[in-house]
Amino acid sequence: MKMLRSVTAAAISTVAVLATSAQPALAAYPVTLFPEFGGPWGSNQVQVTWYNRSVGISGWVKDLCCASGGNVTTRACVVAYFGPNATGEGIPVGADSECRTAIDTTRGFSFTINGAPAGGFQSVQVSYYEDRPDESELVAYRTRNRPAA
Numbered sequence: 214m215k216m217l218r219s220v221t222a223a224a225i226s227t228v229a230v231l232a233t234s235a236q237p238a239l240a241a242y243p244v245t246l247f248p249e250f251g252g253p254w255g256s257n258q259v260q261v262t263w264y265n266r267s268v269g270i271s272g273w274v275k276d277l278c279c280a281s282g283g284n285v286t287t288r289a290c291v292v293a294y295f296g297p298n299a300t301g302e303g304i305p306v307g308a309d310s311e312c313r314t315a316i317d318t319t320r321g322f323s324f325t326i327n328g329a330p331a332g333g334f335q336s337v338q339v340s341y342y343e344d345r346p347d348e349s350e351l352v353a354y355r356t357r358n359r360p361a362a
Contacts, residue, residue: 242262242263242264242269243262243263243359243360243362244260244261244262244263245260245261245263245337245357245359245360246258246259246260246261247259247260247261247272247339247355247357250341250353250355251275251287251341251352251353252287252341252343252352252353253343254276254277254278254285254287254343255274255275255276255277255285255287255315255341255343256274256275256287256341257272257273257274257275257287257289257339257341258272258273259271259272259289259291259339260272261291261337261357263333263334263359263360264325264333265329265331265332265333266327266328266329266330266331266333267325267326267327267328267329267333267334268293268325268326268329268333268334268337269323269324269325270291270311270322270323270324270325270326270337271321271322271323272289272321272322273315273319273320273321273322274287274288274289274313274314274315274319274320274322274341275287275315275318275319275320276315276316276317276318276319276320278316278317284345284346285343285344285345286314286315286316286343286344287314287315287341287342287343287344288312288313288314288315288341288342288343288344288349289312289313289322289339289340289341289342290310290311290312290313290339290340290342291310291311291312291326291337291338291339291340292310292337292338292340293310293326293329293334293336293337294334294335294336294337294338295329295330295334295335296335296336297335297336297358297359298336298356298358299336299337299338299356310326311324311326314344333359334359335358335359336356336357336358336359337356337357338354338355338356339354339355339356340353340354341353341354
């Protein structure tokens with residue numbers, strides 16, 4: 214009986230230690246903010262969350278239509294690159310990159326760009342366009358690299 218009590222006590226102690234052992238915390242995914250930028254008829258702001266094989270994108274694009282006489286729409290485009298500083302093979306606009314347009318409003322958005330090799334995309338470029346019926350103008354763009362681990 215003593216042996217059974219000792220084994221039972223040892224088992225309970227082991228379970229208690231395992232149950233209270235600190236588990237390693239999961240590291241948060243790095244986040245990069247592209248602060249608001251744009252042009253005379255609008256602006257955009259984008260936040261990037263860097264995952265292993267994708268990037269999460271959230272933000273907004275704003276169109277100040279009435280200031281332009283109603284003939285300009287604004288567009289924010291995001292392209293992810295395998296290389297740093299928007300180099301290497303990028304995902305071309307219209308493939309798995311994304312653009313969002315606003316007309317007379319501020320439009321929020323949230324999406325994911327998938328398709329990176331292990332280790333993820335190394336840089337993201339956000340571009341702001343002002344589109345008129347007869348032309349599209351790239352007004353401003355910003356590039357950010359994946360933060361160091």
